[in-house]
Amino acid sequence: MIKAENVVKTYNSQEVLKGISLEIYDGEFVVILGASGSGKSTLLSILSGLEKADGGHIECNGVCLDALKDDQLTAFRKEQIGFIFQQYYLLSHLNVEDNVKLGANLANNKDYRQIIEAVGLKDKLKSKPSALSGGEQQRVCIARALAKNPKILFLDEPTGALDEVTGREVLDYISKLQKERGFTVVMVTHNVNIADMAEKVVKMNSGKIVEIYQNSARKSAYEIGW
Numbered sequence: 001m002i003k004a005e006n007v008v009k010t011y012n013s014q015e016v017l018k019g020i021s022l023e024i025y026d027g028e029f030v031v032i033l034g035a036s037g038s039g040k041s042t043l044l045s046i047l048s049g050l051e052k053a054d055g056g057h058i059e060c061n062g063v064c065l066d067a068l069k070d071d072q073l074t075a076f077r078k079e080q081i082g083f084i085f086q087q088y089y090l091l092s093h094l095n096v097e098d099n100v101k102l103g104a105n106l107a108n109n110k111d112y113r114q115i116i117e118a119v120g121l122k123d124k125l126k127s128k129p130s131a132l133s134g135g136e137q138q139r140v141c142i143a144r145a146l147a148k149n150p151k152i153l154f155l156d157e158p159t160g161a162l163d164e165v166t167g168r169e170v171l172d173y174i175s176k177l178q179k180e181r182g183f184t185v186v187m188v189t190h191n192v193n194i195a196d197m198a199e200k201v202v203k204m205n206s207g208k209i210v211e212i213y214q215n216s217a218r219k220s221a222y223e224i225g226w
């Protein structure tokens, strides 16, 4: 479970997060929705221990992040967290298998080929990122993040660089893998349609949460608008 209480963050004397309180339960699929500049990425970085808040409290799976030193935060992320960004950040000189292996090695997971298969890239094991489409590269990122069996997967605009067809495909992989493996999903987007896939939607505006609602009927990646 993630529990944020009155989280505040300031950049250059601009208050970017103005007292965020939020609970996210184990295995939940949460979408954080808001316009560009509303503070979504900042909140994600703080919830996942990539950055420190200036005020408030964050507890993540029983670990209080407020007091952790940088090396402790790194260890926490390594054990518990997977992260997927809009940009792929793959190592261009390594093939698919070796990129995913980097994630797997963090958790001593020898079974990483299974996750490459699960994202449909079994036939591309030896391909370099430059030989892959955008959707395939993002699927490598999903495999790399999941290869260390994180408890929580954080995604920041994961389909932001993809066209509609590949975007839907990537979202479908994420949702399918979550059902199989049961990790928690916290996904940031400015696309209101993607919120229809979530169990819980957290709407942000100008550094504040303006609404939290549950979707009574969730849509699949192929049922949402785009």
Ligand SMILES: Nc1ncnc2c1ncn2[C@@H]1O[C@H](COP(=O)(O)OP(=O)(O)O)[C@@H](O)[C@H]1O
Pocket (backbone or CB within 6 Å): 011, 012, 016, 034, 035, 036, 037, 038, 039, 040, 041, 042, 043
């Ligand atoms: N590292 C940073 N340094 C200075 N300002 C930042 C930094 N990160 C974000 N900001 C500012 O914080 C605000 C919120 O940014 P961000 O969290 O990226 O919003 P979103 O992800 O919703 O687009 C913006 O005004 C942005 O310019």
Ligand SMILES: [Mg+2]
Pocket (backbone or CB within 6 Å): 040, 041, 042, 156
């Ligand atoms: Mg952002």
